[in-house]
Amino acid sequence: MTQNAVRAALPEDRQESDQDPQEGPSDGGDVPVPEADGDRRPRRGRRLLKWSAAVLALLIAGSATAGYLYYRQLNDNIKRDPLHLGESKAAAPTPNAAGQTPLNVLLIGSDARDSKENQQLGGARETFGSTPLADVQMLVHLSADRTNMSVISMPRDTLVEIPKCTDPDDGTVYPASNGRTMTNQSLGHGGPGCTVATWEKLTGIHIDHFVMVDFAGVVSMADAVGGVPVCVDANVHSRDSKGHGSGLKLPEGTHPVKGEQALQWLRTRYGFEDGSDLARAKAQHMYMNSLVRQLRENATLSNPNKLRRLAEKATEALTVDPGLDTVKKLYDLSTELRKVEPERITMTTMPNRYVGARVEPTEDAEKLFRLVREDIALDGRDEKPEKKRETAPADPAADDAEIAVQVRNGTRTDTLAAAPGRASTITGLLKDEGFTSASADIVGSFSEKRTVVRYPSADLEGDARRVAEVLGVPASAVERSTEVSGVTLVVGADWREGTSYRAPEEDDKTPESANALNGADDKACMRVDPAFTW
Structure with missing residues (x-):
C-alpha cells in the first residue's frame, strides 16, 4: 500500500476510532457504565484485530521467509519483555505418554501511539503518549501431539480481576484490581507480562510465550502476502449517514482483498451482523483462516524484495518474551505451528454475556478453558484424549x-x-x-x-x-x-449441601456459544446488515 493510500484511509479510521456512539470507552473501568444515547467518547485501537491475522501469518508462514530470517538486524528489531509479571502462575501441564506437552502462545495487540508511524496509522491524537491498552487478546493453543490448534479470542471489554503486577523497568507495583476491570487495561500494569498473568488467573491455562504487535508494519505485511479471499452474503458498504465506518465496499460473493481493502475488512464493524466487536471478531477469524490457507498453498512468495520488507516490518512491530527473542526462535515456533493442517485449526470467541456496556465470561467459557487445559481438540476429532491416560504420581500418597x-x-x-x-x-x-x-x-x-x-x-x-x-x-x-x-x-458451587459428592456430568464438545470456525471452511460468509447494503 502506498503512503497516499494509507493517508486516504485514515480519516475514515479516525471517525470510527474517535467518535463511535455505539460503544463505550476503550479505557474501561472497574464497573460497567451504560452509555447515554449520542454519547461520543474517544476510542483506541478499533482496528487491532487485524494484528492477530498478521502475527499468525508470520508464525505459520515462517518458512516462506527462511532466506531472510537470519539477518542480524532482524534480531535487533525485536523488542523484549518478561513473560509473567504476576505473583502466581498456572502450573505447567503434565507431559503425555510420549513426553510431549502443549504449547500456548498469547497474541496481544497494543494500541500504543508511541512512534510517528503508529500515530499515523492509529489516529486518535488525544491518545498520543497515553498508557497503551491490550485491545486484542488471542490465545493460540498447539496440542501436545501437534495434530491440532485452537484459538480463543477474548473481547477487549471483558471484565476480569487483574492480579498484582510489578513493572520490570522501574519496580512500580500495581496492586490487584479492586473489583473487575476491563481486560485491556492489564497491559498498562507493567507490560504484556501482566496481560499474561491476567489470562492465567482467569483461565488456569499455563502460557509459554507471548507475541505483542503494534500498528506498524501491518499494511506492508498485508500487501506482501497478496490477496486473501473473503465473502459477504450481500453487497456491503461500511459507511453510515454520519460518516462512521471503515469504507469497505464489496459486492456480494467471494473476493480477494489486500492492501487498503484488507485493512478495511479487518476493521469493519458497521455493516457486519449486529455491528458489534463480536461480529468484527468473526470477520477476523474468517480472514485469518483464509490467510493461513493462502500461505500454505503458496509457501514461497515470489518477490525477494517484498519478502525482505515483510521480515523487516514484522520484526519491527513485535515485542516478545525472552523465549522468542530471536528470529531463529520465531522460525522454530512457526515450524511447530505449520505441522497443523487447516482442517485441524479451530477459531473461537470466549463465550460471554453483556453486563451493561461490557461483557463477562459465562459458564461455557469455563468449559472452553477446561478443554484447552486438558488438551482436548476443539474440533472434536481427538481419538484418544490424553486426559483418559493417567500416569502415576511421582510420590505415592502418605498415610x-x-x-x-x-x-x-x-x-x-x-x-x-x-x-x-x-x-x-x-x-x-x-x-x-x-x-x-x-x-x-x-x-x-x-x-x-x-x-x-x-x-x-x-x-x-x-x-x-x-x-x-x-x-x-x-x-x-x-x-x-x-x-x-x-x-x-x-x-465448589456444585457441592452446596450434603456429604456425598456427585460430580456433574460433562462432555468434551466445544460450546456452541464459542462460535467455532474451522480453518478449512472456505464457505464461511459474513452476514451483511441490510442497512449497509447497496
Missing part, C-alpha cells in the same frame, strides 16, 4: 492420617452467597474418613464453580489424588497450583 488438608468454602456464586459451614462440614467428613490432619479455612469465602483439589508441588500430587479418591472427586479436578501452599480442597 491418610498424615495428609494435611486445608478445606475452603468455594460455594459463593455471582447470584448466591456462600453456603454456610461447608468448610467445617467437609472437614468433619474427612476426619471421619481418617484424615485427622484436615482443617477448615473459616476466614472469608471463595468462588469456585466446581469442587477441586489443588497441590503446590509434585511431591504432594499423590496426597491430593488420595483426597479426591476418598471423596469421589474426579481425577480431572486435581490440579497443580502455585496459589496454594499445601493440599487444598475447595468445596
Whole structure:
C-alpha cells in the first residue's frame, strides 16, 4: 500500500476510532457504565484485530521467509519483555505418554501511539503518549501431539480481576484490581507480562510465550502476502449517514482483498451482523483462516524484495518474551505451528454475556478453558484424549492420617452467597474418613464453580489424588497450583449441601456459544446488515 493510500484511509479510521456512539470507552473501568444515547467518547485501537491475522501469518508462514530470517538486524528489531509479571502462575501441564506437552502462545495487540508511524496509522491524537491498552487478546493453543490448534479470542471489554503486577523497568507495583476491570487495561500494569498473568488467573491455562504487535508494519505485511479471499452474503458498504465506518465496499460473493481493502475488512464493524466487536471478531477469524490457507498453498512468495520488507516490518512491530527473542526462535515456533493442517485449526470467541456496556465470561467459557487445559481438540476429532491416560504420581500418597488438608468454602456464586459451614462440614467428613490432619479455612469465602483439589508441588500430587479418591472427586479436578501452599480442597458451587459428592456430568464438545470456525471452511460468509447494503 502506498503512503497516499494509507493517508486516504485514515480519516475514515479516525471517525470510527474517535467518535463511535455505539460503544463505550476503550479505557474501561472497574464497573460497567451504560452509555447515554449520542454519547461520543474517544476510542483506541478499533482496528487491532487485524494484528492477530498478521502475527499468525508470520508464525505459520515462517518458512516462506527462511532466506531472510537470519539477518542480524532482524534480531535487533525485536523488542523484549518478561513473560509473567504476576505473583502466581498456572502450573505447567503434565507431559503425555510420549513426553510431549502443549504449547500456548498469547497474541496481544497494543494500541500504543508511541512512534510517528503508529500515530499515523492509529489516529486518535488525544491518545498520543497515553498508557497503551491490550485491545486484542488471542490465545493460540498447539496440542501436545501437534495434530491440532485452537484459538480463543477474548473481547477487549471483558471484565476480569487483574492480579498484582510489578513493572520490570522501574519496580512500580500495581496492586490487584479492586473489583473487575476491563481486560485491556492489564497491559498498562507493567507490560504484556501482566496481560499474561491476567489470562492465567482467569483461565488456569499455563502460557509459554507471548507475541505483542503494534500498528506498524501491518499494511506492508498485508500487501506482501497478496490477496486473501473473503465473502459477504450481500453487497456491503461500511459507511453510515454520519460518516462512521471503515469504507469497505464489496459486492456480494467471494473476493480477494489486500492492501487498503484488507485493512478495511479487518476493521469493519458497521455493516457486519449486529455491528458489534463480536461480529468484527468473526470477520477476523474468517480472514485469518483464509490467510493461513493462502500461505500454505503458496509457501514461497515470489518477490525477494517484498519478502525482505515483510521480515523487516514484522520484526519491527513485535515485542516478545525472552523465549522468542530471536528470529531463529520465531522460525522454530512457526515450524511447530505449520505441522497443523487447516482442517485441524479451530477459531473461537470466549463465550460471554453483556453486563451493561461490557461483557463477562459465562459458564461455557469455563468449559472452553477446561478443554484447552486438558488438551482436548476443539474440533472434536481427538481419538484418544490424553486426559483418559493417567500416569502415576511421582510420590505415592502418605498415610491418610498424615495428609494435611486445608478445606475452603468455594460455594459463593455471582447470584448466591456462600453456603454456610461447608468448610467445617467437609472437614468433619474427612476426619471421619481418617484424615485427622484436615482443617477448615473459616476466614472469608471463595468462588469456585466446581469442587477441586489443588497441590503446590509434585511431591504432594499423590496426597491430593488420595483426597479426591476418598471423596469421589474426579481425577480431572486435581490440579497443580502455585496459589496454594499445601493440599487444598475447595468445596465448589456444585457441592452446596450434603456429604456425598456427585460430580456433574460433562462432555468434551466445544460450546456452541464459542462460535467455532474451522480453518478449512472456505464457505464461511459474513452476514451483511441490510442497512449497509447497496
